Amino acid sequence: xxxxxxxxxxxxxxxxxxxxxxxxxxxxxxxxxxxxxxxxxxxxxxxxxxxxx
Amino acid sequence: xxxxxxxxxxxxxxxxxxxxxxxxxxxxxxxxxxxxxxxxxxxxxxxxxxxxxxxxxxxxxxxxxxxxxxxxxxxxxxxxxxxxxxxxxxxxxxxxxxxxxxxxxxxxxxxxxxxxxxxxxxxxxxxxxxxxxxxxxxxxxxxxxxxxxxxxxxxxxxxxxxxxxxxxxxxxxxxxxxxxxxxxxxxxxxxx
Numbered sequence: 027x028x029x030x031x032x033x034x035x036x037x038x039x040x041x042x043x044x045x046x047x048x049x050x051x052x053x054x055x056x057x058x059x060x061x062x063x064x065x066x067x068x069x070x071x072x073x074x075x076x077x078x079x
Numbered sequence: 080x081x082x083x084x085x086x087x088x089x090x091x092x093x094x095x096x097x098x099x100x101x102x103x104x105x106x107x108x109x110x111x112x113x114x115x116x117x118x119x120x121x122x123x124x125x126x127x128x129x130x131x132x133x134x135x136x137x138x139x140x141x142x143x144x145x146x147x148x149x150x151x152x153x154x155x156x157x158x159x160x161x162x163x164x165x166x167x168x169x170x171x172x173x174x175x176x177x178x179x180x181x182x183x184x185x186x187x188x189x190x191x192x193x194x195x196x197x198x199x200x201x202x203x204x205x206x207x208x209x210x211x212x213x214x215x216x217x218x219x220x221x222x223x224x225x226x227x228x229x230x231x232x233x234x235x236x237x238x239x240x241x242x243x244x245x246x247x248x249x250x251x252x253x254x255x256x257x258x259x260x261x262x263x264x265x266x267x268x269x270x271x
Contacts (some may be wrong), residue, residue, distance in 0.1 A: 036234070037234060038235050040202075040206070041206045041207070042236075043187040043191075044202055044203060044206040044207040045185055045207045047102075047106070047184070047188055047191065047206060047207070048102045048203060049102075049207075051101050051105050051192070052098040052099065052102055052103070053098075054098070054108035056097045056098060057115060059115070059119065060097050060115075060118065060119065060122065061093075061094065062121065063122055067090075067122070067123070
């Protein structure tokens with residue numbers, strides 16, 4: 027029983043740190059290169075099929 | 080004019096998943112520049128294959144699958160793991176972090192980087208990014224049991240590397256950690 031509780035707490039602790047590591051990148055501004063790339067891809071799509079939305 | 084009742088073009092939603100893609104890529108590559116290159120390659124591949132995306136399925140999981148496949152494909156080409164250029168990992172291998180019963184984030188990151196990549200990705204996908212076990216299994220192309228096993232082994236390895244044992248006072252310690260836990264981070268409870 028105690029072991030299970032310790033295990034649960036340990037898993038919580040590990041997951042909390044995983045989330046912090048993950049969240050730190052989530053909180054970063056997305057580099058402009060990705061926005062530019064998406065715009066270029068959309069533009070290329072439009073030029074390939076001008077009748078498509 | 081757009082009709083709000085129509086399903087959104089998934090291409091328009093990619094931008095919303097960029098932060099998560101970057102975070103997942105960083106967990107795989109352990110190198111911010113390589114992670115962003117990986118995300119860029121993933122976007123291009125996804126764009127070429129959007130006709131294969133099943134409407135109504137989880138776009139993030141689909142993007143993660145492409146990202147992951149691209150990562151492993153690159154690894155196979157290089158025939159070796161991403162280099163540990165600055166020696167951080169080598170240094171961390173030589174000593175266990177000092178700790179006072181807590182998991183300092185810097186220590187945690189060091190030992191997390193030491194895990195085998197398949198354990199890192201399983202832990203990040205389920206433990207941090209909010210995918211279900213099923214979605215993580217599909218993303219990695221393995222059985223659900225394999226994902227669970229990798230997560231269990233990853234946690235056990237983290238415990239070992241962090242030198243945590245039952246004699247330690249394991250506390251959910253600092254306020255930042257508690258804030259993350261209580262916020263839930265939109266992570267679904269995984270019961271699978």
